[in-house]
Amino acid sequence: MSKYEIKIDKFKCVGSTLCVMDAPEVFALNGEMQSHVIDANAADDEAILHAAQSCPMNAIILIDRETGQKAWPAR
Amino acid sequence: MHTTEYFNDMMTRDVMNDPHAYYHKLRAHDPVYWNEKWGGWVLTSYNDIVKVLRDPAGWSSQRIKYLGEEMRPGDEIKYKPIFDVLANWFIFKDQPDHTRIRRLLNPVLTPVALEKYRPRIQEIVHSVIDRIEAGKQYDMVKEFSYLIPLTVILNMLGIPEADKDRDDIKYWSEQIGVLFFIRADEPRRREIACEGINSFVAYLSPLVEERRQNPKDDLISLLTQAEKDGVLSRDEVIATVVLLVFGGHETTTNLINNGSLAFIQNPDQWELLKQNPALVDSAVEELLRYDTSVKATVRWARYDQEVGGKLVKKDQRLLLALTAANRDPEIFPNPDKLDITRNPNPHVAFAHGIHVCVGGPLARLEAGETFRIMAERMELPKLMANVLEYQPAIVSRALNEFPVSWTTCPIAHNG
Ligand code: HEM
Numbered sequence A: 001m002s003k004y005e006i007k008i009d010k011f012k013c014v015g016s017t018l019c020v021m022d023a024p025e026v027f028a029l030n031g032e033m034q035s036h037v038i039d040a041n042a043a044d045d046e047a048i049l050h051a052a053q054s055c056p057m058n059a060i061i062l063i064d065r066e067t068g069q070k071a072w073p074a075r
Numbered sequence B: 001m002h003t004t005e006y007f008n009d010m011m012t013r014d015v016m017n018d019p020h021a022y023y024h025k026l027r028a029h030d031p032v033y034w035n036e037k038w039g040g041w042v043l044t045s046y047n048d049i050v051k052v053l054r055d056p057a058g059w060s061s062q063r064i065k066y067l068g069e070e071m072r073p074g075d076e077i078k079y080k081p082i083f084d085v086l087a088n089w090f091i092f093k094d095q096p097d098h099t100r101i102r103r104l105l106n107p108v109l110t111p112v113a114l115e116k117y118r119p120r121i122q123e124i125v126h127s128v129i130d131r132i133e134a135g136k137q138y139d140m141v142k143e144f145s146y147l148i149p150l151t152v153i154l155n156m157l158g159i160p161e162a163d164k165d166r167d168d169i170k171y172w173s174e175q176i177g178v179l180f181f182i183r184a185d186e187p188r189r190r191e192i193a194c195e196g197i198n199s200f201v202a203y204l205s206p207l208v209e210e211r212r213q214n215p216k217d218d219l220i221s222l223l224t225q226a227e228k229d230g231v232l233s234r235d236e237v238i239a240t241v242v243l244l245v246f247g248g249h250e251t252t253t254n255l256i257n258n259g260s261l262a263f264i265q266n267p268d269q270w271e272l273l274k275q276n277p278a279l280v281d282s283a284v285e286e287l288l289r290y291d292t293s294v295k296a297t298v299r300w301a302r303y304d305q306e307v308g309g310k311l312v313k314k315d316q317r318l319l320l321a322l323t324a325a326n327r328d329p330e331i332f333p334n335p336d337k338l339d340i341t342r343n344p345n346p347h348v349a350f351a352h353g354i355h356v357c358v359g360g361p362l363a364r365l366e367a368g369e370t371f372r373i374m375a376e377r378m379e380l381p382k383l384m385a386n387v388l389e390y391q392p393a394i395v396s397r398a399l400n401e402f403p404v405s406w407t408t409c410p411i412a413h414n415g
C-alpha cells in the first residue's frame, strides 16, 4: 500500500496532463480534463512524489498516511 | 447600446487603456462574438475559454502554419527566419511534437527545481532596489521591472548578463514581439521580426556551439545534450532558447509593473501585504488575475464544432480573452476588486491545458520575491503622471511609461 493519500485541488489543476504522462497507472484525466486518481497504489512512493512535483500548479497534494501530515507541497 | 463598430475595434485607445470595461460589455453582449474586422471569434466567458484551452484535440496552436496559409507565393523565402525559428517554438506546436519538448523542459522549471535559484533571484531584486534614491523620478518600465526577469532568465540559460548583452537581447526580443504583440496593422511587422530573429540567432549560434563542446550546468547545455540524445533537432535548440528568453521576461516585467500600479491604486491592499508578508503568494495570484500581462491567446478549430452555442467552422480562429475570463463575474465574486486574500482563485493568466505556461512557477517565484522584498524595504511609490498609456496590442498588457517616485530611501539590506 502506498505511503501517500493523494488529493487533487480542483481549483488548481489546469489539465496539463504532465502527471498523467509521469505516472499513467496512478493518474488520468476526467471528463472536465482535470487529473484524478485511478489507483493510488499502482506506483511506488518515489514515482508518486515525482509526479506530484512535476505539476506546475502544485495541484497534487500528498498526505502521509502514517502521520496524517501534508508531505507535498511544502507550503 | 454599443454598435458593431464599437465591438469590432479592439485597438482603440479606450480599449487599450481599459480592456476590462470593454470585455465586460462584450461578454454581456455576446460571449462568443464573431468579430468581422479581426476575422475570428472572440471568447470572453471563463467556462468557454477553459473548455477550449483544455481540449487540444479540438483546437490547434499551430500559429505559424496558419500564418503560412495567409502568405503570398515567395513570402516563405522572404520570411524564412519566421519559419525556421518561430515554427519550432513548442508554444505553437500540437501534440505529439509539443509533448516531446515540453517534457524535456518541464522538470527543470517546476517549483521544486527552481528553489535553487531563489537566493540568486533575491540578490538580483535587492541590487535593483539598492539603486533607488528618494525624491528622484524613475520610469519603472525602463529602469526597474525588466531588469529582474531578464537577468534571471539569462542566468538560467547561461547567457552573459553584461549590460551590452542584456540590452541587445532586449532589443531583439522587442523586434520579435512586434509580430505577435503590436497592432496587426504595422505594415513592416514581419520584416522587423525577421531582423530581430536573425540578430538573435547570429548572437546565439557561437554560444550554443561552445556549450555543445563544453557543457555546463545551465539550460542551454540541457538543450544541446537533448540534441546529442536525438530528442531535439539543431533548429529546435536555438528556437527554444529564443522562446525562453522571449517568453521569460516581457510577461513577468509587465506583471511587476501592472501589479505595482494595482497596489498604488489600492493602497489598503499594499498595507495588508506589509502587515502580513505571508500573503505574498496569494497576492501574486490576485495580481495575475486582476491585470494579467497576457491578455489573450489564439486557437484554430481542427474541425467544425460548437462553442457556447455557436458553430465554429474548421480552420476558423478564436481569440481567447484571458483578461475577460479573469474577471468573469460568474466565477469571481466582485471581479473588479483587488483582493489579495482571494481564495479560491482559479485564474487563467497562465492559460490551462497542455500549453499552460511552463514558466509559471518561475514567474511566481520572481514576482513573489519582488513584491515581498519591496514590501519589506520600500514604501509604496507615488505615481508621477495623471494619465498612463498602454502599448497598442491585442496580446500584451504593457505600459508605455510608468513614472514613479519614492519619498523615502529603501531600508538598507544587510546580508
Ligand atoms: C507573468 C508572467 C507570465 C505570463 C502571464 C505567461 C503567460 C503564458 C500563457 C498565457 C501561456 C499559454 C499560451 C497558449 O496556451 O497559447 C504561456 C506559455 C508559455 N510561457 Fe509563459 N507566461 C509568463 C512567464 C513566463 C516565463 C518566466 C517563461 C520562461 C521561463 C515563460 C515561457 C513560456 C513558454 C515556453 C510557454 C509555452 C508552453 C507550452 O506551449 O507548453 N512564460 N505563458
Ligand code: SF4
Residues within 6 Å of the ligand: A008, A012, A013, A014, A015, A016, A017, A018, A019, A020, A034, A035, A054, A055, A056, A057, A058, A059, A060
Ligand atoms: S500535472 Fe497538475 S495541473 Fe497537470 S493535470 Fe496533473 S494535477 Fe493537473
